[in-house]
Structure formats: C-alpha cells, structure tokens
Amino acid sequence: MISMLKGLVDTIAEDYVVLDVNGVGYQAFCSRRTLSQMPSVGEATRLEIETHVREDHIHLYGFIDEMERDWFKLLTTVQGVGARVCLAILSVLGPDELVQAIAAQDKAAVARANGVGPKLAGRIVLELKDKVAKFSLGGAALADKKTAAKESTASTPAANIADDAVSALVNLGYGRSDAYTAVVKAAQAMGDAATVEALIPAALKELSQ
Structure with missing residues (x-):
C-alpha cells in the first residue's frame, strides 16, 4: 500500500x-x-x-499534507461521499475552514463544492459534528459551563447559548461560519460572563472589525 x-x-x-x-x-x-x-x-x-x-x-x-489526507479519510465515512466528492470539498474548503463549517453547521459552505447538494451537505455537517466536537464551542471556552441562571431549574447549556447567539446573527444577515467565528472569539474573551444577551453585541463588534 x-x-x-x-x-x-x-x-x-x-x-x-x-x-x-x-x-x-x-x-x-x-x-x-x-x-x-x-x-x-x-x-x-x-x-x-x-x-x-x-x-x-x-x-x-x-x-x-497529512491534515488534508486525514480529512479525506474522515469525509469518506459519510454515506454518499466518495473520493471525487471529497476532493471537490477539499478544493473549496481547507482543513481549518472545514472544522469551522462543520462546527457551525454551515451547510451552505459545504454545498459550494461541485457535486454536493443541500441534502448531502446537511448529512456531512450533521454526521461529522461530533467528530470535530473538540473544535466546537461546546468543547472550547464554553465547555461544561452554564448561564447565570445555572442554579435555577431552567438552566441552559452553554453550547445552546452559543447556538442561540449564532442564530441571531444569521437572522441579521451574517453568514453562519462568520457568525460562529465571531461568537467563538467573543465567548473566549467573556468566559463565565457569556450569555446570549452579552454575546450578540460582542460578536457584532468582532464582525465589524
């Protein structure tokens, strides 16, 4: 071999x-x-x-490089993704961009590749999300943290806070991957103080830079 x-x-x-x-x-x-x-x-x-x-x-x-080869092997684990489709994806998204797109569940970014429709792009980001979890908000600055309402019976996981903040930015017209990156930076800077209400303006400031 x-x-x-x-x-x-x-x-x-x-x-x-x-x-x-x-x-x-x-x-x-x-x-x-x-x-x-x-x-x-x-x-x-x-x-x-x-x-x-x-x-x-x-x-x-x-x-x-080895990172691109590792992504090729990982992508082929998704049903319906053959070698040619993998190369098409890697042609439009480098390894770092793939991590960001999958962590952000950005189907549109993956669907930019030739031969990848919305349905397949959705399957890719969904099936690979857990495999790149260490790069996602749930495994980074916000991992295992709660909101200020942690002690109440309605406490919300920090990852959900980030998702809500990203969704809000997407609704304002920002791309999902850009919104995700901005929320990550804002969350890392804010630490325990990260709430949806605080993250949104902080992420908007990141996006304006």
Whole structure:
C-alpha cells in the first residue's frame, strides 16, 4: 500500500499530478488546494497518498499534507461521499475552514463544492459534528459551563447559548461560519460572563472589525 510519494513533478493536470519516482510515473488525483501548491514541472515534491484498491482499478489520491489526507479519510465515512466528492470539498474548503463549517453547521459552505447538494451537505455537517466536537464551542471556552441562571431549574447549556447567539446573527444577515467565528472569539474573551444577551453585541463588534 502506497502512503507517500517523493519525486519530480512530471505533469500537472486539472485534477491530478504525475510524479516521476525513479523513472516510474505515478498519477495521483488531487484537490485544487494541493495542485495549487505544486512546484513547477521538473522540481521535487512530496505527496501524502491514500490508495484505493477496487476490482477494476487502483487509484492514488495525493495530498499536500497529512491534515488534508486525514480529512479525506474522515469525509469518506459519510454515506454518499466518495473520493471525487471529497476532493471537490477539499478544493473549496481547507482543513481549518472545514472544522469551522462543520462546527457551525454551515451547510451552505459545504454545498459550494461541485457535486454536493443541500441534502448531502446537511448529512456531512450533521454526521461529522461530533467528530470535530473538540473544535466546537461546546468543547472550547464554553465547555461544561452554564448561564447565570445555572442554579435555577431552567438552566441552559452553554453550547445552546452559543447556538442561540449564532442564530441571531444569521437572522441579521451574517453568514453562519462568520457568525460562529465571531461568537467563538467573543465567548473566549467573556468566559463565565457569556450569555446570549452579552454575546450578540460582542460578536457584532468582532464582525465589524
């Protein structure tokens, strides 16, 4: 099983690169992100590789770094997401942007990829949300915290506070991912003082910068 290739760039095409490794050409399908970072033809480079073996073919998929390859493998765990769809998603969203989009449940951001409709985008962000939970508000500054009404019988989980603040910003016309990022920054700065009422103006200030 091939997991890495190091050689000279022989060909850069629309959706793949050919590496010359000691006189043998290896074709690896890549995202636009990876292709955009390829050196010129004839220069040396290294690709992380994911090998897919099927009855009728062996395909190599190449990635500029391990993080992109890890996301490729994670995306393929979602029903209906094949290798080509994964590369399409990784072409429009880098690893950091994917974390943000999934944590924010931003279906529209994922649906920007070719071949990804609203239904599939919704499935992706829903099924992967728990797998990137450590990057979300529920696992960051607001993890396991309550609102000022914690001691009352109607206490609200901090993650719900953040969700409410994000929803309010979306209703004001901001994109979900941008709203999520602003709420994260505001929540980290406010700590225990984070309530919906306090988060919204603080996040608006972040968005205006």
